[in-house]
Amino acid sequence: MVVALVAAGCGAPPNSSNSDLVNGKKLFIGKATCGSCHTLQHAGTKGTQGPNLDAAFVNSRQSGFGDSVIAGVVRDQIAHPRRGSIMPGGLVKGKDARDVAAYVGSVAGKPGKDTGLLASVGTTNNASKVAAEKAGKLTIPADPTGALAYVFGKATATAGKVTFAMPNQAPIQHDIAIKGPVNGKGPIVGTGGTSTFTATLKPGTYTFFCTVPGHEQAGMKGTLTVK
Ligand code: HEC
Incomplete structure (x- = not known):
């Protein structure tokens, strides 16, 4: 991760306070299909084709990198996956890409669960239906x-x-x-x-x-x- 963190320093990191985390989480689970390949505890996704994003960022988190630095790495990865990667480039663009990155940056490698409005995204109350x-x-x-x-x-x-x-x-x-x-x-x-x-x-x-x-x-x- 060290290489990616340095590379991400070139672009302005997205500011999570300007981002719509609810939109980011919806896209992560839904249309952008991130969760079909990646496990991310807060999003409740269990994909296995790509790395577990909690495991991927837990060390950076422990080394003191904040949400916006991690969001920057994620945004970079969305725009430019490694050549030949099974992760398609540009799954989300512009503001949507910033929102997804900000959401991942706000939760990856952190224990616990989403709260408030975020908690309602991606969960259904279908058990008794x-x-x-x-x-x-x-x-x-x-x-x-x-x-x-x-x-x-x-x-x-x-x-x-x-x-x-x-x-x-x-x-x-x-x-x-x-x-x-x-x-x-x-x-x-x-x-x-x-x-x-x-x-x-x-x-x-x-x-x-x-x-x-x-x-x-x-x-x-x-x-x-x-x-
Ligand atoms: C088809 C499966 C697939 C999808 C869909 C996918 N990824 Fe990935 N992703 C991968 C794989 C595989 C890697 C491993 C690195 C590589 O192949 O370059 C990866 C790497 C990453 C990394 C770097 C992790 C690390 O260890 O450095 C991040 C961050 C990431 N993906 C985020 C996302 C986000 C956000 C989305 C949705 C916009 C997404 N991925 C969609 C398969 C996928």
């Missing part, structure tokens, strides 16, 4: 805010042929799949699409989940009970 199959159809939409969750945390169905439908109004790609006595999976779809598949269900307990890397781990899953 149940989707019920009707006439062979079970509809489980993705959380439209971009949080890694479905609208429902639970689902029920009668054994037999059931068509699953996952309308996706979220700003990122999702699908729906089941594992249990019977497995099944719909295609990954972007905003406005519907992931759908049909399975002949046997009685038992299943998990429904999103197969996009990092999404199930971050909580995009629920329990389906078939009777």
Whole structure:
């Protein structure tokens, strides 16, 4: 990290007090897809394709580098990932890039949880919401805010042929799949699409989940009970 910190000194570090941390967190989890590759405790993301961002910055934090220095490194990384990196360059630009960087700078390598308005971003209160199959159809939409969750945390169905439908109004790609006595999976779809598949269900307990890397781990899953 030392090299990156020095390099980041060339540009003016973003000032987190001018940045919209809520927008930054939304983008980190949602449209900018950072969380699909990176674990960041405060954001609740569990991606594994890229380095864990808490681990990446904990030493700089302990060496006394402040939020804005870390934000500067993140902004640099967003604009100029290493050539050949699987991290695409320019995932977010301009103010959005500053907001994402400021958010990461404000939380990476820090213990604890987001509070206040920030805490409401990326979390859903779906645990008690149940989707019920009707006439062979079970509809489980993705959380439209971009949080890694479905609208429902639970689902029920009668054994037999059931068509699953996952309308996706979220700003990122999702699908729906089941594992249990019977497995099944719909295609990954972007905003406005519907992931759908049909399975002949046997009685038992299943998990429904999103197969996009990092999404199930971050909580995009629920329990389906078939009777
Ligand atoms: C497709 C996966 C992927 C996505 C999406 C992605 N990254 Fe990365 N990121 C990586 C990988 C892999 C690295 C490791 C360094 C490299 O390959 O150059 C990395 C490195 C980083 C680093 C440097 C960490 C260190 O140890 O120095 C930061 C900061 C970072 N990413 C932030 C972000 C942010 C912010 C976003 C969203 C705008 C993002 N990444 C999106 C894969 C990804």
